[in-house]
Amino acid sequence: MKKEILKEIREPGKSRKKKGQPKGRRNGFLEGLTGKDFTAAGLFFFSLLLCRLFVLQYGVFGSSIDWISQHSTLADYFRKRFYATGNLFPDFAWNLGGGQNIYHFAYYGLLSPTVLLSYLFPFIPMDLWVMGSSALLYAADAVLFYRWISKKGLHYGNCLFTSLFFTCSTALLYHSYNQLMFVNYMPFLLLALLGVDRHFQKKKRGLLILAIVAMILTSFYFAVGGLLALTAYAVTEYFKYYVGNASDAAKEEKRNEPREKNGAAGKNQKACEKAAGYSETAMAVRDFFRAAIRFALPVLAGILLSGILLIPSAAALFGGSSGGRGSAEGGIAGLFTDPAMWKPQFLILRLCYTPYGIGLSSFAAIALFGRILGKSWFREKQLSLFLLGFFCIPIFGYLLNGGLYSKDKVFIPFLPVLCAEVGLYVENQFIRKRECGKNWSAGRFAWKAMAELREFLPYLIVLFLMWNAKQETYFDKYWHLGMLDVICAAVCYLVWRWFPAKKLLRGRALPFLPLIFSTVILLFTGKVINQEKNVMIPYETYDSLTDEKIAEAIREIRAEDPGWYRIEQYGDGGQNIANVNRIWDIGQNISTIYSSAYNTEYKKFRDETYGINEAFRNRMMQTVSDDPLFWQLMGVKYILADTQPEGYELYRNYGTFQVYRAVSAAPIACVADQVVSESEYKSLGYPQNQELLETTAVIPDRERWAESLDGSRENADSDTNSDSIKSLFHSRFQKAELEIPETDQEGLCIQKTSDGYEIETKKSVTVSAQLPDAAEGATLLAVSFDVDNQKASHDMFVRINGQTNRLTGINHTYANENTEFHYLVTMREDGTASLRLGKGHYILKNLGAWTGTAQPLEKVERLYQQKLTLIGGTTKTYGGDGISGVVSVEKDGYLITSIPYDENFVLKVDGRKTNLFRVNTSFLGARIPAGEHQIVLEYHAPGRTAGILCSLLGVLLALAVVICEKSLPPCSSRAKKAIAPSAIRSST
Template sequence: MNFIKSIKKSQKKYIELNDFIYLSLVTAFILGIVFLITGSDYIYGSSVDWLSQHSVLPDYFRQSFYDTGRLFPEFNLNLGAGQNAYNFSYYGFMNPIILISYFLPNVQMALYISISSIVVVLLSVYIFYFWLKSHNNMNRSTVYFITFLFACAGPLLYHSHKQVMFMDYIPFLLLALVGVDRLYKKDRKILLILSITCMFLTSYFFAVSGIVAISIYAIYKFFEYKENQELYYKLPAGKKPFWFFALRYGASSFIGILLSAVILLPSLAAILSGRGSSDGKSISLAKLFIPQFPNNEMFYTPYGMGVTAIAFLALACILILSKDFSKKFLCICILFVSAFPVGQYLLNGFLYIRGKALIPFVPLILLVTAFFVRDLLAKKYETGKLALVTFGILVLIAISAYMHENPIYIAIVIDLIITFCFIAAYCQIKKNYVFMLPTILIAIFCCYVGNASDTLVAKKDAAKYYDKSKNAAIAIALNGDDTFFRTSNITDSKFTNNIIYGKKYFSEGCYSSVFNKPYLNMCNYDLQLSNPTVNDISITSSNDVLFKTLMGVKYIASTTTAPAGYKAVCQAGNVKVYKSDNAYSLGFASKDTMSLDEYLSLSPEEKEIALLKYIVVDDDVNSSYHSMLKKVNLNMDLKLERTTDGYYHVDTMKGAKTFNVEIPDNLKDCIYIIKCNIKGYGRNRSTIKINGIQNSLSGLNSAYPNKNFNFKFVVSDSADNNILNIRFPKGCSFEFSEFEIYKIDYDQVSALKNNITMMTDVAYENNMITGNITLDKDSYFTTTIPYDKGFSVYVDGQKIDYFMTDNAFLGFSLSAGHHIIKLVYHAPLIKVGKYTSLLGLVLFLIFCGNDFIRLWIQILNHFKRKKLTYSNGLSGNIVYQNDSLESNQ
């Protein structure tokens, strides 16, 4: 008996050793890819959204917590001129992974995000491995093989350095799948509930697809157990009908969602008021139900499932050749969400058709692949039938290629033929490596190429973006000023738009997928501010003195120059901070008003100037507005090709082109407004820079076109300068109209301040803004805070109604006299969210009461065994012999 026990014990150790060795090899592979793509010159983060969103917004959340002590802030005045804090919740607000960084204040957030993302990938692989291993009759070779395919899946490693929020929920998704197994096998619900909660807290967007994937798996498990009656009757609730399991799973999922309501509900309110389909493309109802398969969303791409052809072959073989209804059900569900656009449309929250919503289905499609490989190794498939299925897939691809021209079909065909040939060879040779090794090599190739295609942040650029001298210069200027003001960093603002340089740093710019619509529309469409990005959801700080003055930007940080009217006040390193005494207050009243209809009839440049003098209200009022702009006729003499319809054609595919144009005025004293129209989308982005101010139009195939066809540049300078430097960066080919140029003296702009009365003693704390104002007559009052329904406005302690002013801002009427103004913001649905989460906690404790009791008993028994072992070790009197306890004495 003891000999048998020792054999079992040694086997257990042997299996554990194999697990350790295998997972160590997979870890080495993943770290190897990381080192290959970063080398010694790059950091582990993309130069696109990772740099400007995913690594900086979590830093703002952490810093806000340190400054306020509030775990659930409701308002964010530091970004986007003041917005609902839940507009930014997508980027890790209350994400359990990000919350860990709150205990590491001295660790730079960019470094933390890089390391934690790699750790998340490794944890995902480890959890997937043991989850797959737990399935019935899953042999070791299959587990090793499929786990490696999971590690190579397109989105997993790629988005750990690109769009972090696309993958950092995956460990919780996998734990939820493990939780489904525990629900069936042991009637334990704690893991499932907490995993679903953490998944929603980590990424509420992908959690929708995740909960669908988990639900499909839960239904599959029921059918699987029903097909195996012996296992089914051994379940804690054996012989129970389907609805019994459905209710227990549904209740667990529902409680998990309730627990995360404190994030979900206010985020949902923010999305409904500040997010829409931004791809600029209409979706026809018929298109939603026309299958498109195979497609980009399944194969190779990191913006989908990112698997190789063996997964496609597995789906087809199980669907056609398998006799198990449970596995067929799994295949049908995967095919529906991936092949029919309506599936992706639903999973993306009715916003657009995007394959990224399929990422949570990666574990399921690889589970199907595991079933196929397991049965293949068990010799359940005949070579002839596999050949017929492969031929059928090739016919399907040929039909799809005829209907839709797509280069990916070539890759799928080559991949599929190679895979089938080696599977056929395996059927003859009977050696696993014959088909596993080539498939793994294909997966490795796709994994490396996909990850290497991302443009990472160069270390030298990162040093510039996170320049300590910039922080120092800004801190010197801001800490010496006790008034309220806004500040902008106009150096590399495209990448540093969301960076907050301290508690007193308040910016008018931001970049978020959820936004305040009136403010965004004002910047991008009413005023047509310069947009250097290729999306229309970014408000980028630029060298625009008109907008800076209106928004109260008193300080500007720059490594070059600042707009007219700004003077350098301090410097650290090569960063200077400039100050203007003409910047407006956060709120002001004006004797002059303009009707909304008249305002909308003005050109963008006229609107920008009008806002400095008038308050725009949706009412029948008269204004004395007359244009202050003067048209300028310049002989630009651009040596560019002209088209028959008068447009310039610029082609910089081989190299950038630059032109310097001398102007009669000094940009220190005179503001130039330069406009042109872009004829249409080019194959690549269309970009023009004038004196460092950049405008870009998205390329033809951009996922989120910015529709920036009208370029406007507001050019001025804090230094003596009478040159317009016009630059067309490399890689562009487009047509644009003749430049239209206007000018206005800076003194005329600064004099407009005399027409308004500023709010004074402005203070901001948490979600409350206060200030004073004294008026000599009844007036309209406006803030430069974006209009939002979450505010409560108090004047002299009395709550009053407010409305939208300037077609974007929050404003109200004021009578003559001195007034104390207080604005209080509460995020919509925040209270409901807190109470709902509290209800979820109560239900969780009730629903899982038995689980907690069993868990407590297990803990007590564990310590009892430990105590007994310790006592036995001291006495030396107890030995085991023939499974009985005997004394030596």
């Protein structure tokens, strides 16, 4: 009986009648549908019901974390760019971050099938498309998992509750409206798992190839974990079904063979069997490698087909910058030599509860240990051992995170195979219960006691691990839930275990209570987590952020002023985050960017060279700043805001917001001859380094030296305060004293130090600082100081006249490390400064303040008078990857742009290639002679040509695999023939 049941479990896809299996329906339009179809439909609608109950009753199916600022806005930009250019494989994004390699945004769905499909439906707003597709993908996860698990010969009730257990994972639903890339690849991963089964059972590989391609194009970052899960599953399936079945057949044949009784014949037979054993092992190894190659070819074809995305993305990531706190010492290679990376540690949060892990209940860990410790063949434990190794050995976490850190999110791709192990564990429990009942009736009490202890041991192990994890970081709020979960699951197991095996409930066996209880626990845990996170966007907030009036206003501006400039939105913190990547019209350009990869030259200029304030915790958020001099430098001609910025005048009032136009904003590209060397520029301090760029451009030292024909400036690269700066620039800022009122009271202490102030406050407070020696007629206030945070693990901030600088706690993964606070704000009418001091204990050092005005308008306009005029905008040249324009130059000068420098640009002046270099320390520039010139600037994404060739090679390999698969003999029959001992003996 036991062997028959195990055989049914080992043989997937075998049709057998199970008790409780729903019957097919044969009535009307439902004719041909089976119970599995109705169950799948029920799971589909159950998933949508969870979306309604957990999210949609509180707001839209999106969040205020990354969804509103990245996933919805970047997908919308990709579609707008495609409609404007017709280029499906672009290289450059002119509209974002001053101009960026578009593969910096590849992680957010540049070639995702769901995003590409939206190109066919221009009448559906992209944010609604993202919400709808995310909910449908979540529902598809439930259906596809059920389809996959039901092919493993499990009981119908087991398949149903295991699928519900999978569906209720906190990670799946939570990230379906938060960080979409964490889970939106899951349907394609499940299709790939189905493709693995088809590969072994029917030698069909098309589904496997297509699913891998779709998974990589959707989320290449998590596809690495997905491929690892696929490989582990394929290896264990090979040993479980082919080697296992052949081994069972060989043992059965051996039992049926007659054995020689006399000594000589017996010895000869034993020798033959021993020799045959060596041959059997050799052929088994050879057959395994043949099967491995057969599996590797379609996987490799899928990876190669994705080369058009993978290679340019890798070039952008490694050539630019990506998020994270940095890799381990010695880089990736250092991970393998670090002994700590190989020391096992079981982190319960990696599996349980939190949506930033796999997000299951404690029963997942119980089932994992139960599969390993239970009574079964070793080949049936292999997948669980693989999973336990992946989860416990730290090096896997670091490698899947690119060597940057060890975050549990990268283990989400293992969710399907882990839940499959849960289902197999439950199925084995039914078998064990029947066996133990039989042995109990036979009076084998000692065997019964040992078997019961072994089956209950996983509960004790997980209970101990849960107790031991009490001090684990971030687990304190889940600890009580975890302990209660394990204890209740153990009680449910004992009740189920001792329930009479033959007693039925309305003709059905008692379901496995721990799995049902754990599913219910997950359901309520997901509800609580989604409510506690409180990241849903209320409908009113969503409507105000996506107000179509804003798009209409920008289109009106572009129609009236079709030049090349930038348009920004400025509001409160939530609005600035939401709009950091938002492009309302393809003609709109912005200087902001929020991405895990970015142009490092631009980031360095903002943070270090120019000194832009950092208002948010995440250092990758390069949000809008209300620094008026930065807006002028970056060519921000129009600003949508609620209040009037310095240097801007009201252009149009739209009621809920106003549009302001700059009195004088730099063009994005112009030719100038008022220049200083980079070393001269770096000799200036703050805020003169911002002032200088109003009237003067900065060029490399070697260019400045070459410009001096008489050689009188050959040492310009070491000059620190030359006469050229004095002749071109005179600072209009003068030193001032910022006096913060001292106080020492309960909850607030402000004490003056030799070079600043020491502040300790238990809550955020607002104080008014005096500027007794402010310059007469000053309209701008500049403040600078260093911060020494006495509570380094906590955030702190200081806000001056509405402009915020924030220092993140050192434990934050994306800590901004902003210890130098710079402010350039508009002066208040009463001559004071409003300071908002954040909670904490910190010291402000090297405090300096300056008051003054912007440079005279005539001097500013003199620098920008020779501007470049575009022909056709940024969408008509080279499929939107280049620009062309004309410029009239009175005398030899330099092309000065606010496009971040990238070595992959190609500049042609009148058809001749011209060398590019950095101007203003971080932007594109070149030498331009006097006269009328035709300018063409084109960008070539690094790795794109190699990516195209790789994809073409993948097409050829995929065709070869699909065409040749029918000419190859079935994998299963070859495996059985190769490893069957009878075949070896007959051939010898």
